[in-house]
Amino acid sequence: MDTVLITDEELSLDALRAQLPAHPCCGALVQFEGIVRNHHHDRVVTAIDYECFRAMAQTELERILHEARAEYPIHQILVAHRVGVLPVGEVSLVILVGAPHRREAFDACEYIINQLKHRVPIWKKEWYADGDHAWIRCAHG
Amino acid sequence: MKITVLLFASVREQCGRSTVELDLPAATCVDAVLDHLFADATRARQRRECLMFAVNNRYVTSSAELHDGDVVALIPPVAGG
Numbered sequence: 001m002d003t004v005l006i007t008d009e010e011l012s013l014d015a016l017r018a019q020l021p022a023h024p025c026c027g028a029l030v031q032f033e034g035i036v037r038n039h040h041h042d043r044v045v046t047a048i049d050y051e052c053f054r055a056m057a058q059t060e061l062e063r064i065l066h067e068a069r070a071e072y073p074i075h076q077i078l079v080a081h082r083v084g085v086l087p088v089g090e091v092s093l094v095i096l097v098g099a100p101h102r103r104e105a106f107d108a109c110e111y112i113i114n115q116l117k118h119r120v121p122i123w124k125k126e127w128y129a130d131g132d133h134a135w136i137r138c139a140h141g
Numbered sequence: 142m143k144i145t146v147l148l149f150a151s152v153r154e155q156c157g158r159s160t161v162e163l164d165l166p167a168a169t170c171v172d173a174v175l176d177h178l179f180a181d182a183t184r185a186r187q188r189r190e191c192l193m194f195a196v197n198n199r200y201v202t203s204s205a206e207l208h209d210g211d212v213v214a215l216i217p218p219v220a221g222g
């Protein structure tokens with residue numbers, strides 16, 4: 001059972017964990033949180049504004065999860081991405097992967113985050129302490 | 142044929158709007174949408190170098206042929222996570 005969630009609301013790891021029913025076949029659960037950082041190179045970041053093409057982001061994430069399932073023997077996946085303006089320290093992304101063994105859970109989690117950064121239509125505009133802002137380019141490479 | 146173009150992030154800001162309706166000749170390819178959006182050829186070329194394209198929520202190559210009613214998304218470099 002896979003879950004993809006794109007939301008304006010605060011992401012709670014506990015609440016998201018509760019959406020993932022425990023299963024006796026899973027000996028490993030990898031939890032990844034992406035958090036808004038206070039710097040980018042030498043600039044002081046105060047917030048990030050996440051913009052999203054929701055319809056396509058949802059389907060593209062579902063495609064990525066489908067690929068992860070085809071590649072790794074995993075049991076459960078949940079991906080939740082927050083959009084809107086997030087100050088430093090807020091959680092922007094949660095990935096949960098449950099699997100019988102830790103190796104495939106780690107590998108699947110890394111595959112999902114790498115693919116997400118590369119192709120899911122979500123953009124971030126960083127806001128800096130000096131009042132300036134910039135769209136961040138970190139994919140299409 | 143009628144085409145809807147969706148603009149996001151830096152492209153949305155540059156164009157000053159998030160949606161554009163275009164009436165294009167049949168068999169126009171995705172890439173040509175940029176020439177209709179950016180009258181300035183230099184700007185169109187700069188954008189062409191860094192954009193990806195999606196039609197009806199699926200990535201396509203710049204040479205993909207458009208059909209009546211298609212929704213084209215111009216995807217500047219993404220940065221989720």
